[in-house]
Amino acid sequence: xxxxxxxxxxxxxxxxxxxxxxxxxxxxxxxxxxxxxxxxxxxxxxxxxxxxxxxxxxxxxxxxxxxxxxxxxxxxxxxxxxxxxxxxxxxxxxxxxxxxxxxxxxxxxxxxxxxxxxxxxxxxxxxxxxxxxxxxxxxxxxxxxxxxxxxxxxxxxxxxxxxxxxxxxxxxxxxxxxxxxxxxxxxxxxxxxxxxxxxxxxxxxxxxxxxxxxxxxxxxxxxxxxxxxxxxxxxxxxxxxxxxxxxxxxxxxxxxxxxxxxxxxxxxxxxxxxxxxxxxxxxxxxxxxxxxxxxxxxxxxxxxxxxxxxxxxxxxxxxxxxxxxxxxxxxxxxxxxxxxxxxxxxxxxxxxxxxxxxxxxxxxxxxxxxxxxxxxxxxxxxxxxxxxxxxxxxxxxxxxxxxxxxxxxxxxxxxxxxxxxxxxxxxxxxxxxxxxxxxxxxxxxxxxxxxxxxxxxxxxxxxxxxxxxxxxxxxxxxxxxxxxxxxxxxxxxxxxxxxxxxxxxxxxxxxxxxxxxxxxxxxxxxxxxxxxxxxxxxxxxxxxxxxxxxxxxxxxxxxxxxxxxxxxxxxxxxxxxxxxxxxxxxxxxxxxxxxxxxxxxxxxxxxxxxxxxxxxxxxxxxxxxxxxxxxxxxxxxxxxxxxxxxxxxxxxxxxxxxxxxxxxxxxxxxxxxxxxxxxxxxxxxxxxxxxxxxxxxxxxxxxx
Amino acid sequence: xxxxxxxxxxxxxxxxxxxxxxxxxxxxxxxxxxxxxxxxxxxxxxxxxxxxxxxxxxxxxxxxxxxxxxxxxxxxxxxxxxxxxxxxxxxxxxxxxxxxxxxxxxxxxxxxxxxxxxxxxxxxxxxxxxxxxxxxxxxxxxxxxxxxxxxxxxxxxxxxxxxxxxxxxxxxxxxxxxxxxxxxxxxxxxxxxxxxxxxxxxxxxxxxxxxxxxxxxxxxxxxxxxxxxxxxxxxxxxxxxxxxxxxxxxxxxxxxx
Numbered sequence: 015x016x017x018x019x020x021x022x023x024x025x026x027x028x029x030x031x032x033x034x035x036x037x038x039x040x041x042x043x044x045x046x047x048x049x050x051x052x053x054x055x056x057x058x059x060x061x062x063x064x065x066x067x068x069x070x071x072x073x074x075x076x077x078x079x080x081x082x083x084x085x086x087x088x089x090x091x092x093x094x095x096x097x098x099x100x101x102x103x104x105x106x107x108x109x110x111x112x113x114x115x116x117x118x119x120x121x122x123x124x125x126x127x128x129x130x131x132x133x134x135x136x137x138x139x140x141x142x143x144x145x146x147x148x149x150x151x152x153x154x155x156x157x158x159x160x161x162x163x164x165x166x167x168x169x170x171x172x173x174x175x176x177x178x179x180x181x182x183x184x185x186x187x188x189x190x191x192x193x194x195x196x197x198x199x200x201x202x203x204x205x206x207x208x209x210x211x212x213x214x215x216x217x218x219x220x221x222x223x224x225x226x227x228x229x230x231x232x233x234x235x236x237x238x239x240x241x242x243x244x245x246x247x248x249x250x251x252x253x254x255x256x257x258x259x260x261x262x263x264x265x266x267x268x269x270x271x272x273x274x275x276x277x278x279x280x281x282x283x284x285x286x287x288x289x290x291x292x293x294x295x296x297x298x299x300x301x302x303x304x305x306x307x308x309x310x311x312x313x314x315x316x317x318x319x320x321x322x323x324x325x326x327x328x329x330x331x332x333x334x335x336x337x338x339x340x341x342x343x344x345x346x347x348x349x350x351x352x353x354x355x356x357x358x359x360x361x362x363x364x365x366x367x368x369x370x371x372x373x374x375x376x377x378x379x380x381x382x383x384x385x386x387x388x389x390x391x392x393x394x395x396x397x398x399x400x401x402x403x404x405x406x407x408x409x410x411x412x413x414x415x416x417x418x419x420x421x422x423x424x425x426x427x428x429x430x431x432x433x434x435x436x437x438x439x440x441x442x443x444x445x446x447x448x449x450x451x452x453x454x455x456x457x458x459x460x461x462x463x464x465x466x467x468x469x470x471x472x473x474x475x476x477x478x479x480x481x482x483x484x485x486x487x488x489x490x491x492x493x494x495x496x497x498x499x500x501x502x503x504x505x506x507x508x509x510x511x512x513x514x515x516x517x518x519x520x521x522x523x524x525x526x527x528x529x530x531x532x533x534x535x536x537x538x539x540x541x542x543x544x545x546x547x548x549x550x551x552x553x554x555x556x557x558x559x560x561x562x563x564x565x566x567x568x569x570x571x572x573x574x575x576x577x578x579x580x581x582x583x584x585x586x587x588x589x590x591x592x593x594x595x596x597x598x599x600x601x602x603x604x605x606x607x608x609x610x611x612x613x614x615x616x617x618x619x620x621x622x623x624x625x626x627x628x629x630x631x632x633x634x635x636x637x638x639x640x641x642x643x644x645x646x647x648x649x650x651x652x653x654x655x656x657x658x659x660x661x662x663x664x665x666x667x668x669x670x671x672x673x674x675x676x677x678x679x680x681x682x683x684x685x686x687x688x689x690x691x692x693x694x695x696x697x698x699x700x701x702x703x704x705x706x707x708x709x710x711x712x713x714x715x716x717x718x
Numbered sequence: 719x720x721x722x723x724x725x726x727x728x729x730x731x732x733x734x735x736x737x738x739x740x741x742x743x744x745x746x747x748x749x750x751x752x753x754x755x756x757x758x759x760x761x762x763x764x765x766x767x768x769x770x771x772x773x774x775x776x777x778x779x780x781x782x783x784x785x786x787x788x789x790x791x792x793x794x795x796x797x798x799x800x801x802x803x804x805x806x807x808x809x810x811x812x813x814x815x816x817x818x819x820x821x822x823x824x825x826x827x828x829x830x831x832x833x834x835x836x837x838x839x840x841x842x843x844x845x846x847x848x849x850x851x852x853x854x855x856x857x858x859x860x861x862x863x864x865x866x867x868x869x870x871x872x873x874x875x876x877x878x879x880x881x882x883x884x885x886x887x888x889x890x891x892x893x894x895x896x897x898x899x900x901x902x903x904x905x906x907x908x909x910x911x912x913x914x915x916x917x918x919x920x921x922x923x924x925x926x927x928x929x930x931x932x933x934x935x936x937x938x939x940x941x942x943x944x945x946x947x948x949x950x951x952x953x954x955x956x957x958x959x960x961x962x963x964x965x966x967x968x969x970x971x972x973x974x975x
Contacts, residue, residue, distance in 0.1 A: 065786040068769045072779040079774060222774060240771055387767050394764035397757075442772050 090220035091445070093701025095717060097506035098443065100499065101692070102436075103151075103228065103451035104492055105144055106459050106665060108516035109135045109675045115489045123497040127511065127677040135673035137688035138515045140618045140631050141565035142669040144245060144456065145179055147514035147689055148229040153209030154693030154708040158621030160209035162230060163628060164563040165254075167206075171576045173549050173647070175562055177254070179206055179230045179246040182380070188297070195297030203233040203380055208623060210705075212693035213237055213447055219702050222446035224439035227432060229451060229514075232403065234384035240442075241384045242392065242435065244451055245403040249370040250341070250351040250379070251292050255402050257410045258368040260287035270642070272409025278364055284309035284320075285364050291341035291371060292349055302341035302349070308357075308364060317360055328357040328366075333423065336398035338374060350374040352398045356420060367415055369424070372401045392435055399431040406457035411660045418660075421461060422484065426491075429454040433495060440502050447696065452495075458488045459517045463663025470521050471656035500679075505718055508699060513674035514689060520664035522601060523641030523657050524608050524634060526561045527649040533595065535559040538649060545649035552649065555579065559592060559629075562647045564640050564666040566628025567592065567612075589614055589629055596632065601654045608654065610635040610668045620709075633668025640666065681716035727819055727901060727943045731955045734815060738956075739963025742804055747973040749800040755974045758793040765789060797975070812953070817903045817921050819952040821938035823896040824874055829856055830939075832870045832893070834884045835932040837910075839866055841886045848883040848890070852876045852897070866932070886930040893934035894922055907935040 091097070113133075116125045127133065139147045139157060141164065149162040157163050166175040185199035207230050213223040217238025225231065229245030249255055257273040262285065265275065278287040284307045291302040306321040308328065315330040319337075326334055334355040341349045351371035358365040373382055376393035382401050383389035392399065405428050411421040429452060436450040462484035464473035473481060496511060503509055527545075530536035537556035538545055545551035549560065554570060554577035561567045569585055572578040580588060592612065599609040611633035619627050634640065642659070643650050665672045676687055684691070690710035697704055698712035765785045772778040824830045836842050842861055845868045849855065857871040874880075874897040881892040893908045905921030910929045925931055942949035968975050 065766060065769060065783055068766075068779075072769065072773045073776060076774070076776050222772075385771070388771060391764050391767040391771055394760040394767065397760075442768070442775070442778050444775070444777065 091701070095699045095701065095715070096508045097445050098503070099447045099449075099508045099510070099696055099699065100440065100503060101447070101449040101696075102496065102499065102509070102511045103148070103449065104455040104511060104513045104675070105148075105229075105451060105453050106456035106515060106517050107489075107492070107511075107513035107675045108459070109133075109673060110516065111485070111489065112675055115486060115493075120486060120490050121493040123493045123500060124511070124677055126500075127496070127509070127679055131680050132676065132678040132682040134676045134682065134685070134687050135516075136512060136676040137686060138669050138672060138674050139689065140613055140669050141633075142515040142665050142667065142672045143564055144514050145230045147674070148245070148451070149207050149209065150690050151512070151514065151692050152211040152213075152228060152231075153207075154212060154690060154705075154710040155209050156619055156621060156690065156709045158619030158624040158627065159707065159709070160207055160621075161623035161626055162207050163626065164566055166563045167626065168562060168566075168568065170574060173552075173554070173560070173562075173575070175548070175647075177206075177246070180204065180232050180248075181206060182248065182252055193298060197295060201380065205233050205235070211235070211237070212697055213239055213241075213449075215697055215702060215705065216447055216700060219700070221700055222443060224443045224446070224448045224450075226435050226439055226450040227453070228449060229403070233381050236384060239384075239446070240388040240439075242389060243382045243401075243403075245453065247373065247382055247401055247403040248380075249372060249402050250349050251290070251371065253370070255370040255404050255407060255409065256290075257370050257407050257415065258289050259365070259410075259415045260368065261365040262363045263365070269409070269413050269415075271646075272407075273413060273415065278308075278366065281307060287366065289339060289353065289368050289371060291339075291351070295343050295347045295349075302343055304339045304341055308366060310360065315360060317357060319355055326355075328355055330357050330360050331420070332357070333420075333427065336372075338398070339371060349379050350377045352401075354424075356416070358415075358420075367410060367420075369400075369407060370402055372405070375399060375401050392438075395438065396431060396434050399435075400428045404453075404457075406453060408457055408461055408661060411461055414660075418462070418482070418484075421660075422458070425454050425457055429491075436499070437502070440499065447700075452492070455488060455492060455513070459485060459663045461660050461662070462488075463517065463519055464660065466663070467519055467521070470519065470662055472521075472658050472660060472662040496677075503679075507679075508715070509677075509679040510692070511675065511677035512689065512692060515665040515669070515674050516672040517663050517665050518667055518672055519637045520639045520657050520662055521637045522604070522608065522639075523644075523655050524599075524601075524638055525641040525644040525648075525650050525653055525655070526567065526596075526632060527644050527647065528651065528653045529596075529599070530559050530561070531649050532653065535592070536649065544651055545647075548647040549649075558588060560647070561632070561640070561644060563628075564645060565631050565633070567630040567632050569629045571629075585629065592630060601638070603654060606637065607635045608638045609633065611670065633670070634666070635668065636671055638667065639664045678715070680718065683714040683716075687713055725944055727941065727952065728945045728955070730901070731819065731943060731945075731952050732959055735956050735959030736963045738808070738811075739960040740967050742808070742960070743964050743967040743971065743973055743975070745804050746800045746975055747971070749803045750974075751796060751799070752974045755793065755796045758789060758796055759974065762786060762789040762793060812956075813918055815952065815956075817905065818901045819941055819943070821904050821906060822941045823898040823900075823902055823904060823938060824936070825899065826874050826876060826897060829871050829873050831937040832872055832882055832884075832895075833933075833935045833937065834868050834886070835935075836866050836868065836886050837930050837932050838887070839863065841930055842866060842868060845884060845886045848885065850880050850882070852878055853880055853882065853895070882934075882936075884931060884934050889930050891925055891929060891931055891934065893936060895936050904938055906938050907933055909933050 115121050139150045143164055145162050145165055146157055149160045153160045162178055164178055167178040169176055181204045183202045185197040187198040189196045213225055214237045216223055223239035225241040227242055227244035231241060232243035232247045234241050234243050258276055259273055260276045260278040262278045274290055276287055278285050286307050288303040288305045294300045294302055309318045311318045317328045319326040319328045321337055328334055336352045336354055339351050352374045353371045354369045356367040358367055373380055375389040378389055406425045410416040432452055439448050464470040465481040466485050527536060535558045537553040539551045539553045542551040557570050558580050559569050569580050569588055570578045571580045571582055571585055596609050596612045598607055601608045613631040615627040615629055691713055694704050694708050694710045694712040765782045768782040769779055836845055847870050852875045853872055855870055856873045860869045877898045880895040882895050883890050883892045894905060896902050896904055907920050908922045909916050909920050910925035910932050916924055943952055943955055945955055
């Protein structure tokens with residue numbers, strides 16, 4: 015007994031003693047203790063050996079690389095006014111709110127930047143939409159030169175929308191084999207954004223850049239640095255985010271968009287359902303699926319999730335970790351994705367929300383980073399992370415599949431991943447450019463603006479004292495992040511905090527198609543008083559103007575649109591007529607102005623892609639935005655209606671009302687800076703010549 | 719002889735390797751922190767990728783190399799925990815297998831050596847060998863005073879299990895000797911004291927503590943196992959085959975090693 019007690023007390027000592035004895039006593043040949051140890055020792059040795067060789071190579075090759083650069087006249091930093099630029103992009107950070115919270119003492123770090131450096135409103139683009147504004151940010155040109163005018167562009171033949179930033183097509187060649195179409199090659203991803211991001215010019219000069227999640231960088235382009243693509247990266251289905259809601263509750267309801275309802279069926283003691291995936295790559299027309307099961311495990315509010323024979327624990331009200339899913343389509347064909355499961359309810363019914371299936375960053379089926387290994391590197395360092403462009407599932411909250419807490423939790427989990435990536439990039443980029451865009455600010459403001467207002471239609475059923483202070487907390491969180499970044503940088507580093515636009519309330523919807531219909535510009539087929547999605551019941555032969563997307567208004571021009579009727583010579587007059595009627599449009603219910611400006615694109619844009627622009631940009635007033643129906647090409651009876659969705663704040667309004675923010679740790683002389691000026695300013699501060707096609711003008715920035 | 723030569727020792731080693739590979743992979747899975755090993759390996763790979771991604775930045779490359787060394791240490795530490803569980807049984811198993819596969823027995827007509835180490839140098843010259851029928855001395859005994867050793871060269875007329883006796887002073891001790899073909903169990907040395915050494919190299923009872931003889935050794939030839947066109951020591955063949963089997967099973971069962 016005493017011996018046992020002694021052994022228990024000295025467990026570690028005895029373990030080490032036995033281990034040492036066994037290792038030291040036997041002949042050397044007996045020291046091999048099975049394949050586990052063999053693998054460990056062999057792979058470790060190999061790793062160290064390869065790493066050593068590579069670091070020696072890097073060390074000795076470095077002077078030759080520098081010499082090579084000099085020979086190519088790429089003398090980096092020769093005239094630079096700084097060693098490093100750090101740009102934090104907070105999508106949608108609003109200058110008025112920032113000012114208010116700074117004055118309330120909530121944002122000490124931003125206040126410090128304001129007091130010792132610069133705080134300005136940053137003029138945004140027409141329209142004030144993220145893909146447009148961030149494209150201008152990175153290229154230094156107006157949309158007429160980068161070709162992005164909205165999330166969506168229109169197909170002139172069919173009056174249907176398509177994603178404006180990237181096109182994903184099947185391989186060029188296929189072989190038909192019975193009912194199968196065998197692709198010869200991978201998918202073709204074509205970027206639609208034009209213009210050259212300013213980090214390309216930095217790379218040409220030998221200045222390294224780390225670019226993380228800047229919107230409209232999919233597909234990634236080659237340059238000297240690393241880049242992880244952001245907004246516009248699709249999910250595995252090829253959409254901009256399709257969640258899956260699996261439920262035992264019977265319902266024929268369909269989600270308006272952004273998600274699918276999938277039945278969950280009892281299977282023995284558990285439940286069985288599936289995640290819809292991409293179309294079968296062999297062209298059978300079938301949808302690939304990954305099946306999964308949920309088993310109750312006897313513990314309250316807990317269940318076991320079985321996916322592809324792997325088991326995970328699910329708790330009611332909590333997200334699972336990122337779970338890899340493989341959509342198999344036969345030998346050699348398949349798609350790798352990751353998703354999170356959220357167990358909404360376990361009793362009496364079972365309901366599981368599954369995030370859109372993100373491209374697996376550890377084995378990406380589409381390029382989501384430059385080089386391809388960068389997304390793999392981040393995945394190995396930090397674990398799987400959201401790769402979808404719009405990773406925060408606003409549709410699921412809009413459709414009430416997720417509640418406020420679940421949505422917020424999802425946002426901040428993604429945000430935390432992004433923070434880890436930023437700090438790694440900061441460490442890796444001691445010289446050069448480090449730019450990272452955080453979407454959390456945009457998504458959270460979109461979805462929680464209703465609690466910021468006294469009387470938002472979407473929050474009328476929530477008592478005032480029960481409304482959470484989500485947005486003030488969001489700004490505080492972002493401020494804390496800035497504080498941590500400021501601790502990482504020295505005086506030779508330029509720090510900029512920029513947002514692409516600000517935010518305003520979205521309390522009232524404007525169906526511009528309804529207005530066009532009621533005012534004789536848009537005609538419906540005989541007998542129809544309304545039209546379904548995407549102009550289902552529109553009579554194009556009598557329609558002169560229409561709208562789809564968030565701010566664009568289009569004329570139905572003869573020779574341009576397939577069924578155009580407006581003579582190109584009459585277009586200018588028609589635009590002026592529409593401008594005069596729409597500008598100052600009053601909301602009869604409130605007496606407020608629903609549209610504060612209508613802008614002729616010929617006057618706003620210049621460049622080779624102006625022909626792809628809308629004809630007019632509609633600037634909605636504070637509190638107004640294009641209605642959900644109008645965005646989708648639907649014509650309703652009502653022009654104005656309340657917005658009852660959780661998506662209660664917006665920025666797709668008159669761009670003059672929603673400037674972004676510019677904070678900087680150095681003094682900037684310009685009183686009215688614009689987002690188009692960021693690229694030329696950074697190039698100038700690195701001592702580089704500015705390309706002639708830039709529309710932006712560099713700011714005068716103090717030396718320190 | 720083709721590239722693969724079929725023989726019993728090779729079959730035995732192969733079977734043992736596959737079984738051990740299978741068992742050890744599962745023991746590894748059950749006794750290790752699979753998640754932590756997975757993370758450690760992923761970190762290692764990440765730092766390796768960092769070398770490539772940030773190759774123009776020497777401080778980053780050097781830091782990445784430092785992290786590779788640290789991560790390797792962390793990985794080895796995690797991999798050694800299961801080693802504690804398997805090292806004792808596996809070592810004992812290896813010792814036993816070595817009795818059968820480490821050496822070949824003496825064959826008829828082939829000369830071999832028997833070596834006795836005497837404890838007391840004064841008794842070296844009086845040491846003598848007593849042989850049973852079937853064994854004969856083929857050369858005079860060689861005395862090596864520097865090592866306190868006497869060496870006899872013998873030959874066997876017929877197969878069998880023999881006992882050779884060595885006399886030193888007034889004490890006589892025997893040592894087992896096997897003349898055969900195939901894979902009999904062999905013990906090449908009989909030792910006095912030295913408990914741990916006896917565990918690993920001797921398969922016979924210890925010589926008494928007061929024995930005038932330190933050890934009696936029969937020098938069996940080392941066994942070469944023909945496999946894939948090469949001659950292998952069994953432990954190397956076991957090493958290679960069990961690694962291959964382990965790799966196969968770990969991949970099939972999705973176990974992190």
